[in-house]
Amino acid sequence: xxxxxxxxxxxxxxxxxxxxxxxxxxxxxxxxxxxxxxxxxxxxxxxxxxxxxxxxxxxxxxxxxxxxxxxxxxxxxxxxxxxxxxxxxxxxxxxxxxxxxxxxxxxxxxxxxxxxxxxxxxxxxxxxxxxxxxxxxxxxxxxxxxxxxxxxxxxxxxxxxxxxxxxxxxxxxxxxxxxxxxxxxxxxxxxxxxxxxxxxxxxxxxxxxxxxxxxxxxxxxxxxxxxxxxxxxxxxxxxxxxxxxxxxxxxxxxxxxxxxxxxxxxxxxxxxxxxxxxxxxxxxxxx
Amino acid sequence: xxxxxxxxxxxxxxxxxxxxxxxxxxxxxxxxxxxxxxxxxxxxxxxxxxxxxxxxxxxxxxxxxxxxxxxxxxxxxxxxxxxxxxxxxxxxxxxxxxxxxxxxxxxxxxxxxxxxxxxxxxxxxxxxxxxxxxxxxxxxxxxxxxxxxxxxxxxxxxxxxxxxxxxxxxxxxxxxxxxxxxxxxxxxxxxxxxxxxxxxxxxxxxxxxxxxxxxxxxxxxxxxxxxxxxxxxxxxxxxxxxxxxxxxxxxxxxxxxxxx
Numbered sequence: 001x002x003x004x005x006x007x008x009x010x011x012x013x014x015x016x017x018x019x020x021x022x023x024x025x026x027x028x029x030x031x032x033x034x035x036x037x038x039x040x041x042x043x044x045x046x047x048x049x050x051x052x053x054x055x056x057x058x059x060x061x062x063x064x065x066x067x068x069x070x071x072x073x074x075x076x077x078x079x080x081x082x083x084x085x086x087x088x089x090x091x092x093x094x095x096x097x098x099x100x101x102x103x104x105x106x107x108x109x110x111x112x113x114x115x116x117x118x119x120x121x122x123x124x125x126x127x128x129x130x131x132x133x134x135x136x137x138x139x140x141x142x143x144x145x146x147x148x149x150x151x152x153x154x155x156x157x158x159x160x161x162x163x164x165x166x167x168x169x170x171x172x173x174x175x176x177x178x179x180x181x182x183x184x185x186x187x188x189x190x191x192x193x194x195x196x197x198x199x200x201x202x203x204x205x206x207x208x209x210x211x212x213x214x215x216x217x218x219x220x221x222x223x224x225x226x227x228x229x230x231x232x233x234x235x236x237x238x239x240x241x242x243x244x245x246x247x248x249x250x251x252x253x254x255x256x257x258x259x260x261x262x263x264x265x266x267x268x269x270x271x272x273x274x275x276x277x278x279x280x281x282x283x284x285x286x287x
Numbered sequence: 288x289x290x291x292x293x294x295x296x297x298x299x300x301x302x303x304x305x306x307x308x309x310x311x312x313x314x315x316x317x318x319x320x321x322x323x324x325x326x327x328x329x330x331x332x333x334x335x336x337x338x339x340x341x342x343x344x345x346x347x348x349x350x351x352x353x354x355x356x357x358x359x360x361x362x363x364x365x366x367x368x369x370x371x372x373x374x375x376x377x378x379x380x381x382x383x384x385x386x387x388x389x390x391x392x393x394x395x396x397x398x399x400x401x402x403x404x405x406x407x408x409x410x411x412x413x414x415x416x417x418x419x420x421x422x423x424x425x426x427x428x429x430x431x432x433x434x435x436x437x438x439x440x441x442x443x444x445x446x447x448x449x450x451x452x453x454x455x456x457x458x459x460x461x462x463x464x465x466x467x468x469x470x471x472x473x474x475x476x477x478x479x480x481x482x483x484x485x486x487x488x489x490x491x492x493x494x495x496x497x498x499x500x501x502x503x504x505x506x507x508x509x510x511x512x513x514x515x516x517x518x519x520x521x522x523x524x525x526x527x528x529x530x531x532x533x534x535x536x537x538x539x540x541x542x543x544x545x546x547x
Contacts, residue, residue, distance in 0.1 A: 032428045033340045034375045045328060049427060051373040074380065079367065079423035080330035080346025084460050086421050089369055090382070123373040125425065127344050128327035 009165035013176060019169040020218055022159065022225060027233035029147045037148025039233060041140035044173055045130035050140035052148040055118035069115030073103040073122045075137055081126045083174055098134045105138050105190040105200035106145065109152045120150060131174040132160045138190050138200065143230050147237065156199060157226040158190035161215040163207045168215045170222050189219045193227035196220050291496055299497045304483035309494055314487040315534060322545055324447045331463065332448025336440035338489060340430035345422060345440035347448045351411065351458055352419040362409020362417040366395035368424045368437055375429035393516045394424065394438050397505035401474035401513035408469065431491040434503055438476035442546060445470050474513050475542055477535040478503040481527060486534055502528065504535035
């Protein structure tokens, strides 16, 4: 195809300077006004929107758990968001599986025992994708959950790591995933930035155990960058929202109060209060 | 989202009858409209439209498919609207709701009946291969007046649609050609609402619960009407139709400037 040395992946195809460099990241909280919490997370050309609704009453009723609220996640690509043909709307086997692993990636940081019989719904949609969508979705969802004021002990940061030929590369884009001149492995990982605990791990491709361990180590080093962007998005939203807002933002204010307690899982605080940015700052930094 | 108890609803209706709106606008005033094009590179054309806090994204995919047997030389047009639960607590997962179907069909009607797209030009090989113009509109945030927003986003996206590379066998979506989808007309949709004797446009979700009747009017540049849809539970008179289409035409004229 091109004049490249076969079996040698020496330079990233999209021009990134190193194999551990992430694509440009951008995040914004509170992008969907109708939702209790929401966020946009963009990594390279992959854009994820997440909206959180709830805690709200769970239907169908037989799914209700009197001991705790439950989390539901829904991953969906917009019909025009893929790089090839139009994607048929509605759930597919792929989107259902990703919804499941997304839920499992987020659940460990949540404590929903204060919301018996309730559900927290997370809807994740993609207007544009270029690989790494499940990770971008998890990053967006975790900001949106915090924005909704759901008690969380940490945010969740996720990025894919991979093996392209003999190199370990972070945050593969579509070109790299489709690399044909050597073996490729794609490993989406979600991690709690403060402890390094892993809440999502999948892989397809071929890789040795040694390489896998190294790859995960690279994720550990990189999640900090994502975490910073996530925290910044939350702080920015509440910085711009700090003055007494309009009538509609009652829910948002409650969100601030509980987002401020993101460092502990002792439960949501009751009455809405003015956002305490310093406390939010401190608590996020402690983690 | 829009939860109105009976007395608040009655208050809103009474106010609308006096010409006073929930958010202080005058009756024929739209919220600020913002149009952004080429918002997703994987679509052959796309646009984001915001009307106030309502936000929708329209994406156009061009695919090669088979023509219908009764129109072997015409390309196909397919419109879908997705009321994703992302956009409102009132939207649920599952097959398209009746609301979504109506939205898609009314948007479709405006484009189709105005003949904005020359379907003969979408023919590749008669009876065998034609271009299928697939329009999907996804709602990102629902804050009222989805229909006008969907129609506007569709037009903005169609204005910016380029054919992908096609070698007679396979479509290469990685490359856009410079060949544009030709849009011969700009069929703009404006929905006019009526409460009491007053007409208004661009309702909030609360106002959408307070109208007697509505009329969606799609018009093209020369003032011709190419699609209509009446909604609401109360009847309208011929005089109403006259006034409503006049207002729709005036608003469409203003909106058209945003599209150039």
